[in-house]
Amino acid sequence: MNKTITLSAAPTGMQPGGYVPVAFADRTEAATPSATIEAVAAGNGWRITLSWACASPVRHTANETDRFPDACAVLAPVAPDSPWITMGEPGKAVEGFLWKADREQPLHIRAEGLGSAQRAAPPEGTRVTADWRDGHWQVVFEIPAWSALAAQRQLAVAVWAGAAQERAGLKSVSPGWLPLG
Amino acid sequence: MKYETPAPDRQIAMVLDLNKCLGCHTCTVACKKMWNTDAGTDYAYWNNVETMPGKGFPANVHDPATAGRDLDGTTKRGQIPDLDTGYGRAWTFNHKDVLASTGAPVKEWLRPREEVKWGPNFDEDHGAGEYPRENHYFYLPRLCNHCTHPACRDACPRGAIHKRQQDGIVLVDQDTCHGYRFCVEACPYKKVYYDHVRQVSSKCIFCLPRIEEGVAPACARQCPGRLRFVGYRDDPEGPIHKLVDRWKVAIPLHPEYGLGPNVFYVPPMSPPRLDADGRPTEEPRIPLAFLESLFGKAVGPALEVLLAERAKTRNGGSSELMDLLIAYDWNQNFKLDAHQREVLS
Known part of the structure; x- marks a missing residue:
């Protein structure tokens, strides 16, 4: 897979709690309108490269209260019909890898519905490298094994603009979900 | 999907008599030393004392623009204070330079290394009004209100905030929190703080380990002015019920947001304004409109009761309300449960 995709703003109306759906009801436009994703098999694992335009990168959040880092995640369904828009549902998990610009190591994420994501250290050998230059982020995930992606061969991505x-x-x-092809 | 907040079995609460606060910040120090010594909460004060009128802490906290609620209680986007102009950074000082210059012809003055923009208690004792006829200020100690309908809980997409069933204390589960700060943004009182090292939110826990042992929170027990009262809302023999429900002299801060705060204030009575000849008038120095901007329309009737009861004692009579507020017996300030530990007063 190597394609440029149009991104959309995740719908805030379905977010858990009473605040976000109302306070951010006006967030209908994607802060990051598009991204390029390349996913290739590498041995038993995967090398996934995500790149997108970002004029104002936020890498550091230490000693600040109101700053959020740039971030991105790649996600795969654990079950064939794990819903994507709700980050899975009970019994139908999704899992993936999260990169945050203020962390050196990626995080493994697993969720069974909105607000349920659990973060953990990734499997040994998982690496992420990130580079911002000329107004673009390029983030490369090197994942030694990812059974959900191997089984379902579908991927979704998310980008956060700090x-x-x-x-x-x-x-x-x-x-x-984007088919690997 | 809006969360429902189940009513707790009981609600613990606090009353603060603003007529007795001397602005010593002992409450703040007691709280800070007990709970907020981590590097990521260096700027944070679960309890703070503000000079009113003033910008408060964080700056502009009483400005509705910063709140995650409109003045009719409907949800709107709030603001997250920044560390420089909102909270005030924990400054570092040039101690070594000052010491090294003691023998030098030109001595260094002690000063913060960083540019100073704001801080807790930054506008201490500024107040308002023209001196000497109408100048005024009073102190406003603040802590989490452990609201009946907590805006912070409503804001958390992770469901990391809950209200304890046994006493209504509002808590952040830091194992579930991912540091998104919607709680900070939504709370009109700005009493949830972000630990920027551990990347989780933190807030007043009403000293729950003390409460469970029958001991009032540190801010209340350390108060030299004896201005804090702690107990349960539903205890008719306790100080909270007496001051809030029976005498109706203790009222919540910013009731307009509709969150049901469980911290209440006895509003400040004013000395009189002076006329052009320097004689006292019938007008209070603290404008009623200003007090109403903090406490709503209930502040006027509360002041009337206070003034009437004070007049009784001035005329040689007795007042149960005045006796309670004066705190002749400090133990009457606190009524927690059967194994409550007495104050040594």
Whole structure:
């Protein structure tokens, strides 16, 4: 897979709690309108490269209270019909890898519905490298093994723009699961 | 999907008599030393004392623009204070330079290394009004209100905030929190703080380990002015019920947001304004409109009761309300449960 995709703003109306759906009802435009994704098999694992335009990168959040880092995630369904837009549902998990610009190591994420994501250290050997230059981020995930992706061969991506105070469900997302081809 | 907040079995609460606050910040120090010594909460004060009128802490906290609620209680986007102009950075000082210059012809003055923009208690004792006829200020100690309908809980997409069933204390589960700060943004009182090292939110826990042992929170027990009262809302023999429900002299801060705060204030009575000849008038120095901007329309009737009861004692009579507020017996300030530990007063 190597394609440029149009991203859309994750719908805030379905976010858990009473605040975000109302306070961010006006967030209908994606802060990151598009991204390029390349996913290639590398041995038993995967090398996934995500790149997108970002005029104002936010790499550091230490000693600040109101800054959010740029971030991105790649996601795969664990079950054949794990829903994408709700980050899975009970019994139908999704899992993936999260990169945050203020962390050196990626995080493994697993969720069974909105607000349920669990973060953990990734499997040994998982690496991420990130580079911002000429107004673009390029983030490369090297994942030694990812059974969900191997089984379902579908991928989704999300991008958070720190400069727009994006975090949690405030993000730009791919239009559903993307087949690896 | 809006969360429902189940009513707790009981609600613990606090009353603060603003007529007795001397602005010593002992409450703040007691709280800070007990709970907020981590590097990521260096700027944070679960309890703070503000000079009113003033910008408060964080700056502009009483400005509705910063709140995650409109003045009719409907949800709107709030603001997250920044560390420089909102909270005030924990400054570092040039101690070594000052010491090294003691023998030098030109001595260094002690000063912060960083540019100073704001801080807790930054506008201490500024107040308002023209001196000497109408100048005024009073102190406003603040802590989490452990609201009946907590805006912070409503804001958390992770469901990391809950209200304890046994006493209504509002808590952040830091194992579930991902540091998104919607809680900070939504709370009109700005009493949830972000630990920027651990990347989780933190807030007043009403000293729950003390409460469970029958001991009032540190801010209340350390108060030299004896201005804090702690107990349960539903205890008719306790100080909270007496001051809030029976006498109706203790009222919540910013009731307009509709969150049901469980911290209440006895509003400040004013000395009189002076006329052009320097004689006292019938007008209070603290404008009623200003007090109403903090406490709503209930502040006027509360002041009337206070003034009437004070007049009784001035005329040689007795007042149960005044006796309670004066705190002749400090133990009456606190009524927690059967194994409550007495104050040594």
